[in-house]
Amino acid sequence: MLANNFQELVTSLPLSRVLLTVGLIIITLWIVSRKNVDPREPPEIKPTIPAVGHIINLVRNGLSYYTKISLEHRDLPIFTINIPGAKSYVITAPSLMLAVQRNSRNISFDPFLDVAASRIAGCSPATCHALLEKKRGGLGVNQLMVEAMHPALLGEGLDGMNEAMVKGLKLWLDGLLQYGQTSFDLFEWCKEAMTVASTDSVWGPLSPFKDKAVQDCFWEFEAGVGKLMPKVVPQITARKAWKGRETLVRAFIQYYKADGLKHASVLAHARYNVHVTNGIPIEEVARIEASMGLGLLSNTVPTTFWFMFDLFSRPKLLEQLRGEIKNNALHVDGHNAIIDVADLRDQCPLLVSTFQESLRFRASGASTRFVYEDMMLDNKYLLKAGSIAYIPVRPVHSHPDVWSDNSKDFVPDRYLKSKPRKLGGFLGFGVSPSICPGRHFASGEIISFAAAMIMRFDLFPAGSSPWIDPKLDLSSVVSTVTPPGEPFPVTLKAREEYKDYEWDFRVTKGKGQFALVIG
Numbered sequence: 001m002l003a004n005n006f007q008e009l010v011t012s013l014p015l016s017r018v019l020l021t022v023g024l025i026i027i028t029l030w031i032v033s034r035k036n037v038d039p040r041e042p043p044e045i046k047p048t049i050p051a052v053g054h055i056i057n058l059v060r061n062g063l064s065y066y067t068k069i070s071l072e073h074r075d076l077p078i079f080t081i082n083i084p085g086a087k088s089y090v091i092t093a094p095s096l097m098l099a100v101q102r103n104s105r106n107i108s109f110d111p112f113l114d115v116a117a118s119r120i121a122g123c124s125p126a127t128c129h130a131l132l133e134k135k136r137g138g139l140g141v142n143q144l145m146v147e148a149m150h151p152a153l154l155g156e157g158l159d160g161m162n163e164a165m166v167k168g169l170k171l172w173l174d175g176l177l178q179y180g181q182t183s184f185d186l187f188e189w190c191k192e193a194m195t196v197a198s199t200d201s202v203w204g205p206l207s208p209f210k211d212k213a214v215q216d217c218f219w220e221f222e223a224g225v226g227k228l229m230p231k232v233v234p235q236i237t238a239r240k241a242w243k244g245r246e247t248l249v250r251a252f253i254q255y256y257k258a259d260g261l262k263h264a265s266v267l268a269h270a271r272y273n274v275h276v277t278n279g280i281p282i283e284e285v286a287r288i289e290a291s292m293g294l295g296l297l298s299n300t301v302p303t304t305f306w307f308m309f310d311l312f313s314r315p316k317l318l319e320q321l322r323g324e325i326k327n328n329a330l331h332v333d334g335h336n337a338i339i340d341v342a343d344l345r346d347q348c349p350l351l352v353s354t355f356q357e358s359l360r361f362r363a364s365g366a367s368t369r370f371v372y373e374d375m376m377l378d379n380k381y382l383l384k385a386g387s388i389a390y391i392p393v394r395p396v397h398s399h400p401d402v403w404s405d406n407s408k409d410f411v412p413d414r415y416l417k418s419k420p421r422k423l424g425g426f427l428g429f430g431v432s433p434s435i436c437p438g439r440h441f442a443s444g445e446i447i448s449f450a451a452a453m454i455m456r457f458d459l460f461p462a463g464s465s466p467w468i469d470p471k472l473d474l475s476s477v478v479s480t481v482t483p484p485g486e487p488f489p490v491t492l493k494a495r496e497e498y499k500d501y502e503w504d505f506r507v508t509k510g511k512g513q514f515a516l517v518i519g
């Protein structure tokens with residue numbers, strides 16, 4: 001009877017009013033379901049617009065919202081953002097990073113790998129189950145895969161990738177001469193060069209990324225990861241990203257069928273073996289591998305751009321670095337000029353230090369961790385199970401406790417051995433134990449590329465403009481280093497001193513690992 005009356009009432013109302021009412025009921029229930037903040041939890045930052053303010057800001061600004069409020073509340077080492085169904089703790093004090101590391105079994109990055117498999121890579125339920133952590137009922141293949149990546153990106157595996165990488169870089173640097181006086185977008189150029197050199201190094205001569213159309217599909221996928229995440233009819237709601245991803249997946253299936261792995265890196269073999277021996281079918285391995293491009297490229301490309309920017313925009317530093325490379329890493333024989341990558345690592349401390357400073361200065365994303373069980377962080381703050389802990393990079397990278405009173409300045413020699421500093425507080429390659437396995441490869445690649453660029457060329461913003469930071473692309477959700485959000489056109493000129501030389505790189509086996517600062 002009651003049901004009939006309700007049905008009559010609903011059918012007599014206009015549809016828009018019914019939808020509005022249902023929407024309001026859902027929002028009210030959702031807000032009411034918000035759990036209170038326990039006095040032992042970190043202090044809560046309330047939104048300016050009650051109940052929905054944080055959500056509106058997150059939708060508008062993505063994770064950069066957490067950076068913004070962290071910088072506004074520097075006095076708080078940690079605080080709570082109480083969003084219904086997604087309570088978050090935002091950590092801003094470097095001292096608490098140690099506590100996060102000590103509790104890594106309970107505050108973990110791993111659940112996000114599982115989310116990525118389902119929502120970003122689009123894996124089937126069976127594959128997601130295989131990849132899922134053991135402690136959440138899966139077979140733990142994601143963890144096995146990350147464990148397999150670390151050794152594959154050291155020693156012999158790293159040497160092999162570095163050899164392929166420098167061959168790729170040489171071609172791109174030689175190709176620069178074709179621009180003459182014509183201006184080009186520095187970011188787009190770095191993107192193409194790094195995409196080709198990095199992917200050739202991992203997947204070898206038959207890499208799907210050899211095809212420019214496939215490269216473009218990857219970058220459409222990358223740009224739309226945020227839209228794929230809700231997984232609501234992605235064919236429609238994230239059309240470009242979905243199409244790009246599916247094309248890339250098909251290209252990887254072809255790659256495996258054509259025995260592309262035969263000449264690929266130790267890394268590509270290690271990843272393939274882990275997946276196949278755990279029963280994951282080739283079609284799904286291709287899907288997982290398509291997403292591997294995100295780890296490989298999404299930070300490498302913007303880091304390369306900003307490192308170039310930071311070098312060429314500082315004439316005094318540029319001259320110092322040119323001197324350091326000329327004296328210690330450049331081997332000239334007749335008209336051949338060879339840059340030795342091991343010498344860049346061991347004999348050019350200012351260059352390696354400047355690279356890390358550029359990463360500190362430019363990184364602006366957030367490390368994300370999932371809290372499994374209720375726990376006390378640092379014996380002081382209650383963190384509730386099911387919440388998310390964010391560590392935004394910028395507040396930590398500019399914290400005076402670690403970086404002293406010049407934390408806001410670009411200090412190229414900050415990491416020299418002769419300049420001791422407080423340890424910790426560097427998130428550029430993650431927080432232990434979730435440290436980036438690709439850091440040695442990426443550092444060798446970016447530092448070599450930049451070293452050759454500064455030795456061979458002068459670079460100027462087009463139209464004699466000054467070096468002014470381009471606007472940022474805050475929509476990017478996968479990179480720690482935010483890419484520029486507008487073109488940055490430049491012109492270049494071959495330097496008189498070396499313009500008639502034949503340039504190349506040299507890699508020494510066993511010397512690919514960089515002594516980098518990690519969190």
Ligand code: HEM
Pocket residue numbers: 109113146149153295296297299300303366367368427428429430431433434435436437438439441442443480481
């Ligand atoms: C300059 C370049 C790079 C930067 C700045 C960078 C940065 C990072 C950061 C910050 C994390 C940790 C994320 C977190 O804890 O929230 C990470 C993880 C990771 N990176 Fe990189 N990365 C770079 C290049 C690479 C490359 C070249 C590869 C592959 C060859 C790679 C593969 C990965 C993987 C697989 C993880 C996940 C590790 C885990 O789950 O424990 N990265 N990276």
